[in-house]
Amino acid sequence: xxxxxxxxxxxxxxxxxxxxxxxxxxxxxxxxxxxxxxxxxxxxxxxxxxxxxxxxxxxxxxxxxxxxxxxxxxxxxxxxxxxxxxxxxxx
Amino acid sequence: xxxxxxxxxxxxxxxxxxxxxxxxxxxxxxxxxxxxxxxxxxxxxxxxxxxxxxxxxxxxxxxxxxxxxxxxxxxxxxxxxxxxxxxxxxxxxxxxxxxxxxxxxxxxxxxxxxxxxxxxxxxxxxxxxxxxxxxxxxxxxxxxxxxxxxxxxxxxxxxxxxxxxxxxxxxxxxxxxxxxxxxx
Numbered sequence: 001x002x003x004x005x006x007x008x009x010x011x012x013x014x015x016x017x018x019x020x021x022x023x024x025x026x027x028x029x030x031x032x033x034x035x036x037x038x039x040x041x042x043x044x045x046x047x048x049x050x051x052x053x054x055x056x057x058x059x060x061x062x063x064x065x066x067x068x069x070x071x072x073x074x075x076x077x078x079x080x081x082x083x084x085x086x087x088x089x090x091x
Numbered sequence: 092x093x094x095x096x097x098x099x100x101x102x103x104x105x106x107x108x109x110x111x112x113x114x115x116x117x118x119x120x121x122x123x124x125x126x127x128x129x130x131x132x133x134x135x136x137x138x139x140x141x142x143x144x145x146x147x148x149x150x151x152x153x154x155x156x157x158x159x160x161x162x163x164x165x166x167x168x169x170x171x172x173x174x175x176x177x178x179x180x181x182x183x184x185x186x187x188x189x190x191x192x193x194x195x196x197x198x199x200x201x202x203x204x205x206x207x208x209x210x211x212x213x214x215x216x217x218x219x220x221x222x223x224x225x226x227x228x229x230x231x232x233x234x235x236x237x238x239x240x241x242x243x244x245x246x247x248x249x250x251x252x253x254x255x256x257x258x259x260x261x262x263x264x265x266x267x268x269x270x271x272x273x274x275x
Contacts, residue, residue: 022243029250048223051246055230058253062141065260070134072267073125 023047030054106148106255113144113176114259120175139169143176145256154241155249158233 023044030050117140118125125133143163149156160177164170227242228234231249234242 022240022247025247026243026250029247029254045219045223048220048227051250052223052226052230055227055246055250055253058250058257059230061257062138062253062260065257065264066134066138066141067130069137069260069264069267070130072264073133074130 026051103251103255106252107259109148110141110144110252110255111259111263113147114140117144117172117176120172136172139163140172140176141256141260143173145252147176148252148255149248153245153248154233154237155231155245158236162232 026047030047118137121136121140125136128136142159146156146159146163151157151160160173163173224239224242227246228237231237231242231246234245237245
């Protein structure tokens with residue numbers, strides 16, 4: 001019975017060693033998690049939550065920036081310096 | 092961590108550069124119509140180009156990038172954009188993981204197994220970890236096709252590329268603004 005459970009667990013859950021290793025890498029990317037916490041005591045659940053929040057924020061920011069850029073491009077004319085920026089970036 | 096910093100920064104900047112090139116290529120491809128679009132349409136085009144550009148920097152080496160590209164190829168007009176941006180890569184999104192179709196046997200075994208496993212989990216026994224894992228899977232493109240370890244690796248990769256995308260877009264937008272383009 002324990003072998004069956006562990007087989008199911010190995011597919012749907014992460015082993016502890018892998019958690020510690022990968023979670024530490026994830027923590028380095030996330031700005032919110034304070035660096036003075038002891039590394040092996042941070043719960044994976046908390047890290048996952050921070051990651052979800054972070055990804056959501058990034059998505060929202062991409063959305064806002066696209067909106068902003070779209071509005072800026074609205075009033076562009078062919079001779080303006082902005083058009084020159086676009087042109088220089090493309091070439 | 093400190094001796095890896097410079098290496099990571101170089102790689103990060105390279106990703107940003109590559110993203111910018113791809114993105115601009117995509118926007119140029121839409122060029123004549125960009126001007127006459129509504130603000131909302133243009134925003135969606137910009138966003139789509141940005142996402143495709145981000146996925147293209149990975150050249151299909153990750154599940155998230157393939158999922159993003161396959162999402163974009165659903166629509167015919169979007170497919171042209173994908174073709175245009177990926178033009179310089181050998182990789183075309185023919186082998187991307189398809190969305191759930193009625194013809195389930197077309198999916199690979201691994202994908203089917205992953206999906207089956209995630210269904211088994213929804214038996215009301217979820218703890219906080221599983222709930223959060225499920226949340227993460229909703230956020231990362233193609234997340235539901237990944238199992239635990241793969242999910243974390245893909246997330247790491249995806250987050251780095253998202254950061255590069257946001258950074259690059261911020262830079263461009265700031266350039267625009269600082270150029271004195273203030274409408275009011």
